Every structure is written in structure tokens, then in C-alpha cells.
Amino acid sequence: MFFDKDNRHIIALSNLQRDKTALVRIDPENPDQPEVIFEHERVDVWWAERTPIRQNLAAVYYVTDKKYSVYLDSIWAAVATDLERLLPGEELYFNAMDDAEEHFIIRTYSDVSPGDFYSYTRSTGKLDFLVNMNPELKAYDLAPMEAISYTARDGTPIQGYLTLPATGPVKNLPVVVMVHGGPLSRDLWGYKPDIQMLASRGYGVLQINYRGSWGYGKGFAQAGFKQWGQLMQDDISDGVDWLVNKGIANPKKIAIYGASYGGYAALAGLTFTPDLYACGISYVGPSNLFTLLENLPAYWEPEKEMMYEMIGHPVEDSALLHAISPAFHANQIKAPLFIAQGANDVRVTEIESEQMVQALRNRGVDVVYMLKENEGHGFRLEENRLEFYKAFCGFLEDNIPAASSRKKP
Structure with missing residues (x-):
């Protein structure tokens, strides 16, 4: 997927020697012994992301009945917690952010809506509605x-x-x-x-x-x-x-x-x-x-x-x-x-x-x-x-x- 922050280890999804795909950290000098970062007992890990500038491992995702997110970075975790309070019951996607991770573009998604876009400011906790993907469906x-x-x-x-x-x-x-x-x-x-x-x-x-x-x-x-x-x-x-x-x-x-x-x-x-x-x-x-x-x-x-x-x-x-x-x-x-x-x-x-x-x-x-x-x-x-x-x-x-x-x- 990408290199770890140290630019030496590899972050990957792997089901080698296991049934469920896990998020692992691989040392190229010892590739047969990957370190498991995250795994789920019933399903495969779906995807993971890192922060764009700090290069921290930020979030890992898996799907059971719905998509679930586990936030490994403290900044992303705090943002997600606040957004879950402001937008209860919605699936959330960090669509984009600035380099300082101060301003975020958030997309919501559900079974009865193709989604909305919001702007979120981390320092103030302010959430501004931007656009609905298909407002005609509200009728x-x-x-x-x-x-x-x-x-x-x-x-x-x-x-x-x-x-x-x-x-x-x-x-x-x-x-x-x-x-x-x-x-x-x-x-x-x-x-x-x-x-x-x-x-x-x-x-x-x-x-x-x-x-x-x-x-x-x-x-x-x-x-x-x-x-x-x-x-x-x-x-x-x-x-x-x-x-x-x-x-x-x-x-x-x-x-x-x-x-x-x-x-x-x-x-x-x-x-x-x-x-x-x-x-x-x-x-x-x-x-x-x-x-x-x-x-x-x-x-x-x-x-x-x-x-x-x-x-x-x-x-x-x-x-x-x-x-x-x-x-x-x-x-x-x-x-x-x-x-x-x-x-x-x-x-x-x-x-x-x-x-x-x-x-x-x-x-x-x-x-x-x-x-x-x-x-x-x-x-x-x-x-x-x-x-x-x-x-x-x-x-x-x-x-x-x-x-x-x-x-x-």
C-alpha cells in the first residue's frame, strides 16, 4: 500500500499464512515475519490510509454489515468523534484536507442518499453544508x-x-x-x-x-x-x-x-x-x-x-x-x-x-x-x-x- 513513516517498513494488506486479510507492517529484511497491525476475526481488512504530510498510519477500514473505521491517528480520531456527534447515523469519508489537517472536506453516505458534502474546521469544530449529490431525491x-x-x-x-x-x-x-x-x-x-x-x-x-x-x-x-x-x-x-x-x-x-x-x-x-x-x-x-x-x-x-x-x-x-x-x-x-x-x-x-x-x-x-x-x-x-x-x-x-x-x- 505504502511505506511506513520511517520509509523503511512496508504497510500492506496480506492474507499469507492466514484466512482473513490483515493490515501488516513488513520489514524487507525479514519479510516472512510481518507484524500484524490490525485484523478482524470475521472479515477481511478492506483498506487503510495515512496522513498526507505527517505520514502517520491514520485509519483502517473493514466491512461487516456496514463499513467501519478504526482511527489510529489521534488527530483523525478526534475529528471523526466530533463528526459522528454532528452527523449521527451517517457513513463518513474524509474526502480531502489541507496540509495542516485543519480544514476537511467530508462526504456522508447512507442507504437512502447518495450523500452530502461538508466543510469541517478542526480548530473550531464548525461544520458547514456544501452540497447534496442529488437534492431531487428528497421528494x-x-x-x-x-x-x-x-x-x-x-x-x-x-x-x-x-x-x-x-x-x-x-x-x-x-x-x-x-x-x-x-x-x-x-x-x-x-x-x-x-x-x-x-x-x-x-x-x-x-x-x-x-x-x-x-x-x-x-x-x-x-x-x-x-x-x-x-x-x-x-x-x-x-x-x-x-x-x-x-x-x-x-x-x-x-x-x-x-x-x-x-x-x-x-x-x-x-x-x-x-x-x-x-x-x-x-x-x-x-x-x-x-x-x-x-x-x-x-x-x-x-x-x-x-x-x-x-x-x-x-x-x-x-x-x-x-x-x-x-x-x-x-x-x-x-x-x-x-x-x-x-x-x-x-x-x-x-x-x-x-x-x-x-x-x-x-x-x-x-x-x-x-x-x-x-x-x-x-x-x-x-x-x-x-x-x-x-x-x-x-x-x-x-x-x-x-x-x-x-x-x-
Whole structure:
């Protein structure tokens, strides 16, 4: 990450010889014996910062249900304590500061706001509001995001987030299971425009940090290796069952949606658990793991062996890849499907969507296909994003309609 104040030791994040990533100090002359500065028993350390001029180790961050900060520098600790008093319940970020660490630009963040910016003066404790990131959202009832956990079928605790409509019934709801990409990534607590869009229209949204996700230790991440469509998908299915058993989700009105790996999970959900979902949305998601690995972009060449370790080798694990590739089992899909693809995507190429669409249309299965010639791995142009989300909401309304008359952002 950076050198220590003495300019001799290295401050780093490391999970060598340990399960959870820790913040360590490394002596280059004795690198095999790092000094642990901070560790958390349940999760990885996320990041750390140092003061810009004094070069003191200032703060370390980790994420359980939310982001938490441990301040190691006395000045930053005092500032944070005062800000927590002035801005209770907000996630705080030290966005910028002057060299003297007298004047700070602070950003706040929450599940129902993209955030505010403030100016804070350390000597006086004066806090001045600067700007809200999106003041128009104050006209709407935004839905809070709740951290949840449940037990998977093999006894493993799985964590995630649940967002329910801010008003109206919270039982027997239509639900969208939103699967994060990566898969070596994770969902976090906070403001998400697409989640608020769905909640404002009467949908519950379930996010799951399935095995293979980042942040819960090396073992949890590696438990997802060569488990696409299997253990990783089971964790998602178990989350759906948990939500149905609690009476929150209407079992006849559950959709699965995701982008990239999440798009694969949407296809896998409809393919391998066809009775669980009423419809699915795959956004730049791979359908055939052979062609996915064959068409990896050139800049991923150094990581190809790691991809084989995580997903499977196209020769040595050919039976596995065939078994877990939805394109080879499209005959099992019964529910309507919406696929969105960028023609210029070099990671998940157009063939991934084309072969799935063709296989389904040959069987007469309802599939909506949105192909954008000027997009890559995810839509970036505003007009395409608006068209996608309009079609997305229309697709849900056609297949799992929600009873909502709320004002919609």
C-alpha cells in the first residue's frame, strides 16, 4: 500500500499464512515475519490510509454489515468523534484536507442518499453544508437497506442485504434477487439507484454475498472455486427459500437479475432451478463457459490460469463446464427471460447472448433481447441505460406485477 513513516517498513494488506486479510507492517529484511497491525476475526481488512504530510498510519477500514473505521491517528480520531456527534447515523469519508489537517472536506453516505458534502474546521469544530449529490431525491420516500443473514443448506452462515418498499405491505411481495458480479466481489450497504428504482415500484430486493464473494476470508472466497452453478447457486437459492419462509416473498413472483457473473447466475437460476423463478434478467452474462474462456480478452492472458482455477479448465474440466453452462441446458428453462448485451463487450462477447437467445427461440420460449452496438461490458451511454431500465421495469410488470401507486423516482 505504502511505506511506513520511517520509509523503511512496508504497510500492506496480506492474507499469507492466514484466512482473513490483515493490515501488516513488513520489514524487507525479514519479510516472512510481518507484524500484524490490525485484523478482524470475521472479515477481511478492506483498506487503510495515512496522513498526507505527517505520514502517520491514520485509519483502517473493514466491512461487516456496514463499513467501519478504526482511527489510529489521534488527530483523525478526534475529528471523526466530533463528526459522528454532528452527523449521527451517517457513513463518513474524509474526502480531502489541507496540509495542516485543519480544514476537511467530508462526504456522508447512507442507504437512502447518495450523500452530502461538508466543510469541517478542526480548530473550531464548525461544520458547514456544501452540497447534496442529488437534492431531487428528497421528494421521494426512499427505502432503507437492511443487513440480513441466513444459514445455507450445509450450515454455512450467508450474509446479504434486503430492501423493502418504504411504504405499503411488506409481506407476500414480488421480489427481485439481484446477484452481484465478479464473482470475487461483494454487495455493500449503501445507496443504489437501481435498488431504489425497484423498491419504489413495489418490489423487494434481495442481495446475497454467496460463497466466492470477497471480504469474508480466503476460505470463503475459495469455496466458490469451480462451483459456478453449484454451491454458489445453492447459496442464492437458499436465500430465496429463506425469504419465502419468512413470508416476505411471494413464491410465484420472484425474479433473478444480475450483470456479468450475476447475469450468469440469472441464467443458471432459470436453467437449474426452473421452478424457483417466475422470470430472469441477464445483463452481459455468459451462457457458455467454454466460449467465455476461449474469448477472454488479451489483457487477461496473464490471469488465464487463475480463471481456470476459479471456473474450470476447458479440457481437464470439460464435463464440469458442460454441466454448468446454461447454453447446453436451455431446454430446462420455462420462465420468460430478458437478455441485454453490448456488441463491443470483450469480456463477455456477443456470442454468449446470441447462442442463448437462439436456443430459446428455437423452442418458442419468450426471450426479450436488447443488443446495443455502441456498448461494451455494461451500458454507459445515458440513452441506452434509460432504455434498458425502462424495458427492465416493463418486463417485471409483465411477469411479476407489483401493486404500487407510489410516486416513482
